[in-house]
Amino acid sequence: MKPSILIIEDEKTVRISLKDALTSEGYSVHGVETGAEGIAALHNCSFTVIITDVRLPDVGGMTILQEASSSCQDTPVIVMTAYGSIEDAVTAMRRGAYDYITKPFNLDELLLLVQRAVELREIKDENSRLRKEIHKRFQFPDVIGESxxxxxxxxxxxxxxxxxxxxxxxxxxxxxxxxxxxxxxxxxxxxxxxxxxxxxxxxxxxxxxxxxxxxxxxxxxxxxxxxxxxxxxxxxxxxxxxxxxxxxxxxxxxxxxxxxxxxxxxxxxxxxxxxxxxxxxxxxxxxxxxxxxxxxxxxxxxxxxxxxxxLPPLRQRREDIPLLIKALTTKFNDQLGTRVTFSDEAIQDLVKYDFPGNVRELQNIIERMLILAEDGTIKRNDLPKHIRKLKSETTPLATLAEVAAEAENSHIRKILQVTGGNKSKAAEILGVSRKTLWEKISSRNIDL
Ligand SMILES: Nc1ncnc2c1ncn2[C@@H]1O[C@H](COP(=O)(O)OP(=O)(O)OP(=O)(O)O)[C@@H](O)[C@H]1O
Ligand SMILES: [Mg+2]
Known part of the structure; x- marks a missing residue:
């Protein structure tokens, strides 16, 4: 999404030239003429940066600054002051303006200022997003799950x-x-x-x-x-x-x-x-x-x-299983004074298991495995039999075309064996032309 800029400026020529310059820089720009319109526009805080004139016919720039800093704290405000009125600039900065620029100004200077304000805003947004995420993650420290x-x-x-x-x-x-x-x-x-x-x-x-x-x-x-x-x-x-x-x-x-x-x-x-x-x-x-x-x-x-x-059963949120294994292993290692870990293969097998007893069952398995562990790593073969045996039953994630090709390959191999490697005969039995058979054999690397 394009960064969006709100311009509050009563002088039409300044407003239009600013709008044109910012638009051609790729910003989405909304220009308003009065302070009242400006305040109304900033109410849903949808702007990335605000540029406001300090002297407006109705509501002054300082009021806009106040509105913005109370309702849209993260939105940088750039204040445009008149030449020679340094007090306005000082007041604006004290009241939380991001920066000020004195009229008449150089457009490039303003564009640079806007660019920096946009960058600042993006950093602030990213920070607050991360803060929220961390807050979420540690809010319920005992409840594990990210699914x-x-x-x-x-x-x-x-x-x-x-x-x-x-x-x-x-x-x-x-x-x-x-x-x-x-x-x-x-x-x-x-x-x-x-x-x-x-x-x-x-x-x-x-x-x-x-x-x-x-x-x-x-x-x-x-x-x-x-x-x-x-x-x-x-x-x-x-x-x-x-x-x-x-x-x-x-x-x-x-x-x-x-x-x-x-x-x-x-x-x-x-x-x-x-x-x-x-x-x-x-x-x-x-x-x-x-x-x-x-x-x-x-x-x-x-x-x-x-x-x-x-609460969803564990088998409906398998992506939480590795997470639970990790957290519960740490917990039991601390309790038991051990330093055991699960091998990736063992974790993969556990992820495939259906856990009729859900998290309690997983918890019991982990505790038991840690107590019984002979060395520091729990491997696939250390897992209880009823979990291990699933290995051969699991379905690889394959497309229909891949499955069909695999079935064809194995059938071609069998028929070629039957015909003693005679491709013409095999093609006849398989109901395809010799050319088709030959293509399949060579393109799929069927070992004869
Ligand atoms: N999301 C989770 N994160 C960490 N531990 C969990 C989670 N869900 C359950 N547990 C642990 O699994 C065990 C079983 O959970 P709990 O006793 O709350 O289940 P329950 O739904 O009340 O089961 P039951 O119906 O059998 O009473 C507890 O030791 C609990 O701490
Ligand atoms: Mg219960």
Whole structure:
């Protein structure tokens, strides 16, 4: 894209000659006559450089300078001052002008100034792009992944973290649901408050309700003292309800009320307790199917599913596998005091493997390999059998034409063997002319 220049100059002859000169230098130029038009034009910050006269009939150049430095910080502004008014130049520089030029000026001098301003702007843009990238990369240090699918997840996390929205994390086992839940909490305004995790599948139905909402003394046999529930413990923080698909229907009703009103009663209690809790849930079941089958309340599903985040299985983002191997190897090497690395071949095999257990499975493989490693490098043959054996089954990336040619070559070879090297006979059997056969043999280097 061409650099674009905004000229704000009321004197028509100056404006036109500047515009012509800059246009012929390859810039895209927009010229306006008044300060007001200038300010309106710079509002979406689409200009690379701004050139403004300091004395305009309506809004002065200093005001334009101020507007530009507050709304388009990275846009260099060149101020044109009248001959003899050095104070204007000084004021402009103090207020953040990139440079000034005194009228009447030499066009070449101005063009040079513009060129330097454009270069400065490009450097600034590149810097801010790099800064953003570094920020992105280190924003969630525990979550590894650069694939488009993971970047989309990062974008979502960025958006939802500062809000109190309920989040439903879905994805196969080991895709990182728990990791993302805690990442969201630690990116949120509640980060200094607790995140309380409840696994809805590991608690028996009779216990889950009292776990979540607590009980009063004497609520049931064995309730010898009052106990606060996890929702109370999570007050002003986050509750992470893992395996939400396994929550019994009776408890679902109570949870729905907490989500709607942020209130509940302890078991055996009458006092209504009010809490301020952000709810993040996760499941590897397809919750909408559970709704259809009558195992999960539809209204609760809608409440939880305000922002759904579905984590992609590892086999759908294979480009992240080498990255994960590297990071996890470093992590386990540090923990184990080892210095083992994976050979490129071993990494290639792992990239081809489907990882039904996703990142958790990869993590386990790496840890085990590091513990078992005989020397410093893990080679293809050191990998578990079920991963290694994939080697022969993998499909090379070839075009249809290449595959067809390979098949033809092998068939030609066979037929030539059958005919004892007699090409006329072979051509007859193959249904091609001798010439065609000869061409194929010589052009493809078929060894006979
Ligand atoms: N993108 C990732 N980067 C680094 N580590 C990851 C990533 N995703 C998952 N992990 C690691 O893999 C392991 C499994 O992740 P996690 O427990 O979050 O998965 P899950 O989706 O909750 O699985 P399950 O459904 O079985 O409970 C964890 O040790 C986690 O730290
Ligand atoms: Mg989990």
């Amino acid at each position: 488009p699918a993971m970047q989309e997840i990062f974008r979502l996390i960025d958006k939802v973290s500062p809000t109190d929205t309920s989040i439903l994390l879905q994805g196969e086992s080991g895709t990182g649901k728990e990791l993302i839940a805690s990442t969201i909490h630690y990116q949120s305004l509640r980060k200094d408050r607790p995140i309380i995790r409840v696994n809805c599948a590991s608690l028996p139905e009779s216990l889950i309700e009292s776990e979540l909402f607590g009980y009063e003394k004497g609520a049931f046999t064995g309730a010898t003292a009052r106990k606060p529930g996890r929702f109370e413990l999570a007050d002003t923080g986050t509750i992470f309800l893992d395996e939400i698909g396994d929550l019994p229907l009776a408890v679902q009703t109570k949870l729905l009320r907490v989500l709607q009103e942020q209130t509940f009663e302890r078991l055996g209690g009458t006092k209504t307790i009010k809490v301020d809790v952000r709810v993040i849930t996760a499941t590897n079941k397809e919750l909408n199917k559970e709704v259809k089958n009558g195992n999960f309340r539809q209204d609760l599903f809608y409440r939880l599913n305000v922002v759904p985040i579905t």
